[in-house]
Every structure is written in structure tokens, then in C-alpha cells.
Amino acid sequence: MLKLSNAIGVQVQNALERAFPEATTTALANGKALNPQLAPASKPEFGDFQVNGALQLAKQLKQSPRHIALAIVEQLKTDEAFLSLCNSPEIAGPGFINLSLKNECLETEIKKQLKDERLGVPLTSQGKDKPIVVDFSSPNIAKEMHVGHLRSTIIGDSIARILEFRGYSVLRLNHVGDWGTQFGMLISHLKRVAPSALTTANAIDLGDLVNFYRQAKQRFDNDVEFQDASRQEVLKLQNGDSEALKAWHLLCDQSRKDFNQIYKRLDIRLTERGESFYNPFLKNVIDDLDNSGLLITDEGAKCVLLNGISSKEGKPLPMIIQKRDGGFNYATTDLAAIRYRFSESPKGDGAQRLIYITDAGQANHFTGVFQIAKRAKWIPKGGHVEHVPFGLVQGEDGKKLKTRSGETIRLRDLLDEAVGRAEKDLRGRLKEEGRKETENFIKHVSNTVGIAAVKYADLSQNRVTNYQFSFDRMLALQGNTAPYLLYALVRIAGIARKGGDLKAATEKLEFNEHQEFSLIKELLRFDEVIVEVEEELLPNRLCTYLFELSQVFNRFYDQVPVLKANEPSRSCRLALCRLTAKTLKLGMDLLGIPTLERM
């Protein structure tokens, strides 16, 4: 309905300008056009659109809002094109104009939508050649993925999917923590307790590695001699020592295998490009900053002083780019990454926009890094950098999510539990209903429902707030949950199985019931929702839409017969079922959530 609302927007604008020609000229001379403020109706009883502008224009035009509204309506009534789309406009309250679409217009629109594979969502017209980088997930080598990575991974994937669907070229980058002091520590510890792990592939699994990591960290914090040894290992690694490199590769491979299992389960595509990738560019970052006069030395460390951000003492906060010992830190890597991503190929990605999906706690860090990149002139004209923050994952007690013993929950275990609970629930239901299904079916459905529930629960919440994790709530069969949405699709599939030809002819469409029109209006909103989600980078808006669509469909399904209806209603209703299924499937796909025919 995007095109339609644009068309009506133009018609209303023209009507306003015809009604008040002098004011229009004056306004244009001041560089501001009169704005009729066309918006979707705030409530269904107000129709489909409302014009709010009359109230604001009252002062400017020195007339009462109702009078202005009346003048606009008079003009609209002379517009043939407008009258072919909308019923006669109505003035309400202090001066709102309510517009409602004609049924014939809705029928024409829905007919178009039925034929459109993209369901009305336009392909982007610009910047297809320049990629958008979506930086998400980013686990650390030698550590297991935990709930902290869940949100970044799920939200990042969905945002990437939506941008891809809009026609952008998207670079999904996994900025894994594969470099830095922790490797010196880990290699030096393993050399002492498990030397075979550093030379033999698969000698130890990641679970062991995580334990080794903990031991190494503990030792590092308490043992000065060990710290020195670790630093030596880091230097060796950075200088390309073959033994150190081999050890590093083995550690990375081991971790990668584990990450990939998770990504496979979650159906996530990512290009791994870890911190180590930027290693060759770090020195240039320092030199560049030095040349542009941004770099200062403070307490032996090379820093850039941030504008407008002060430290505890009230002085400008320095951001350390090179440590006293000459080592680089994450700010250095992030700056190198920004520079590389914006640089033209082949020395970079030639990106138009960088999107970082990380927890809100890193907001200050990114503010600083972005500011430095801007001052160093690494962000080209038309280039954008954006931090897309999200809140903490909390348990039902409102505290940071942990196991009972207080440990971090592994992502693997969390997914297992979701799937396990879905399976238990399904088996119980099958028994209750006396249904018999194959083991394959049970496994497939439980897996799909479990993963869908985890993803949907996360995505359906506004990402900036903390997110309270609850298996019971996400797996609930009623309410705004994945199972509820999946069930709507299963009902449609059921109609098809019972002999409903969803591809029935749709040349002549005719609707009479209000439930049909509610469903049609909901279906036509899809394109606007997608475009809005793309602008705001808020996938929960898409979730809200899909939930509302499911509700409207369930009402339709409950109150209007499809298969038992007489023609032509039967075919017309089947067409609505088909479009509902397509919309739900596409919407879920853009969230990265798989769907089912039966459950």
C-alpha cells in the first residue's frame, strides 16, 4: 500500500495548496511547504488515513481548524483521481479529516499483491554497488558462545536479511576475537600443561579449552613470571613465529568448529573476518592519526582526546590507541576496521554504511571510535556508521542470566533446553489427542518450534531494553509467541490439505464480510512495515505486525467459512489464505525463523 498512500499524500497536498494558494506561495518562499500531515488512521473506526494538518495550520492561516479542514475536503471532492480511491472524506473532532479507501480500491490492491512475489516491497533504487556492512555475533576464540552472543547473532541476522531483501548488497561480518593478549596467555599455559594440544588437531575439545582458558586467566592474574612468558608468546605470534602461528591456527580451528555448529542450528550465514585480519593495518592507523595531529602521548600511551566527553577529573577523555608497551587494543582494531571497510576495493570493502550490533554497554566506546574516525576523515561523503545497541539478557529474577551455580549459560545448552521443552510439550499433546506421528516428525517439529521460540522471543522485544528470558513464556502456545504464528500457518496448510486449491483463480475478486476486509487491510500493510523496520532497524516492529496479521487471520478463520463457502466467495477466500501464508512465511523468513506445514 506504499504507492497508494504516496498517491493519496500527493492528492491531499494538492488539495491543500489549491484551497490556500496565497499561503502556499508564502510558505514556499520561506522554504517550507505547507504540510497536510497525512498519517495512517490511529484507530480503525477513523477509516484508513487521517489528515492532521488543519490544526497546526490554524494559527498560520488565522482560520479555525474545522474551516481549514472543510476547505481541503471541498478541494478533494473535485479530484477525480482521489474520488476513485477514497470514499467521501469526513471531518471529525476539532478538525481531523478521516479518509477511508473504497472497497473496489482495496480489491484492486490485493489483486496486485497476489501477483507480486515481493508483496509490494520495493527494491532499493540506490547504492546497490556499495555494500552495507553488518557486524554481528562476534564470539571469542577459545571461549564458548553464551547467551551474550545470542541477541547480537539473532538481531544482526534479521537486520541483514531485511537489508538483503530490500536489494542492498550486505557484507555479514563476524568480527571474532581471534587476537590479543589472551592468546599469549593461552599458548603459554597449554605449552606447560598440554603441549600436544598445540601441535595436534583435535587433541582437545572446546570444553577443555574453556577450562584451560580459565586456568590460564587465573594464573595470569597472580603470577608475574607467567605474565612475562605470555607477553613473549604474543610478541612471537605478532612477529609470525611459525610455531606460535601453528598453535594459534589450531585454537582458532577448534573454536570455529564449535561456532559453526551453532550457526548451522540457527541458520546463520556469516563471513568470518576476525580482529587478526586488521593486524597489518594497525600501524597505519597510528601513523595516520599522528599525521593529522590527533595523536598525543599521555603516561606513555598514545591517545586521542575526545571532544565533548570528559574523564573523572573533568578533562577531555583520552582514548588509548597504542598501549605503553607498544601493543594495540580494541580501539585500534575498530578504527582499522572502519578505515578498511570504507576504503575502496581492492584495499577495502568500499562500504556505504557500517552497522554494529553489540550490547548497549559499548555505546561509549563506539561514540569515541566513530568520533575519531570522523575527525581522521576516514568516513567518506555519504558514508554512515551506526551502533545498533541492545540490552542485557536477564533471568526471570531480573538479574543477568546465569545457571543455578552462577555460571554463564552456554548457548548450546540453552538451545537444547528450548528444543527439549518443545519436544516434551509436543509428545504430551500427541498422547492427549491420540495422534500418532513418526519420530522424524517429532524431532523436526520440536527443533523448529524450539529454535523459532528462542529467536522470536528475542526479536519481538524492542532491542534497546533489557530482555527477560523465559522458556515458559517463549514456548507458550497463545499470545505473541512463535508457536502462535506457526499455528496460523498450519491452519492454512490444513485448508490446502482438505482440498482447498490455494492457487484458485483470482481474476475476479469480490468480498462482502468485514472480516475479509480487515484481513485485506492488514495484508496490504506489509510493505510499509518492512520499509519502516529498515529505517529504524527495529525487528520487533515486524514481529508486532506478524502477530497482528495472525490474530486478524484467526478471527477470519474462526468466523468465516472457506471450504464450505459458495463460489465465488470460496475462491476469493482461498486467495486471501494464500496471501496470508505467503506474507507470514516471508515475514518469518526475514526474521530468520523457519515455518511448518503441520505441528
Place this chain on the structure above:
RNA sequence: GCGCCUGUAGCUCAGCGGAUUAGAGCAUCUGACUACGGAUCAGAGGGUCGGGAGUUCGAAUCUCUCCAGGCGCGCCA
């Protein structure tokens, strides 16, 4: 102390500067199964939108201020 984020129904959350009724879901209560899967649908009760001030014709929404909570704050990432 400074910075960022959050505060909306008993609970979990939506909410795009607009209509003298601020929306969902869960939970609670009342209804509807010889129609396509009742994993559903129809309805009811429940809110001084953290407090105060300001801008505006109009504020949950914008500004300021206070209160409460979370997270972060120079050589980890």
C-alpha cells in the same frame, strides 16, 4: 562524580507529536466446539504513562529538572 540506557495495567512488553475510551499478551473472571486443527475465537475487569515544571491548539511521546534501577568510565575486548 561523569556518560549512556531504562521507568507505561498484578506480570512481560507495544506505542509513529494528535480525537474527552493510552494498546497487546499473560494471569483473573464470563461465554462459544456435529464448520477448514478449540494450540482458536467473543467479551469483562484492571492504568493519576516514576515525580515536577516548560514548549504547544494538543505531550506517554519534545525540553529541563528531580527520583529510582541497569550498564560503562586510560593501557581487557
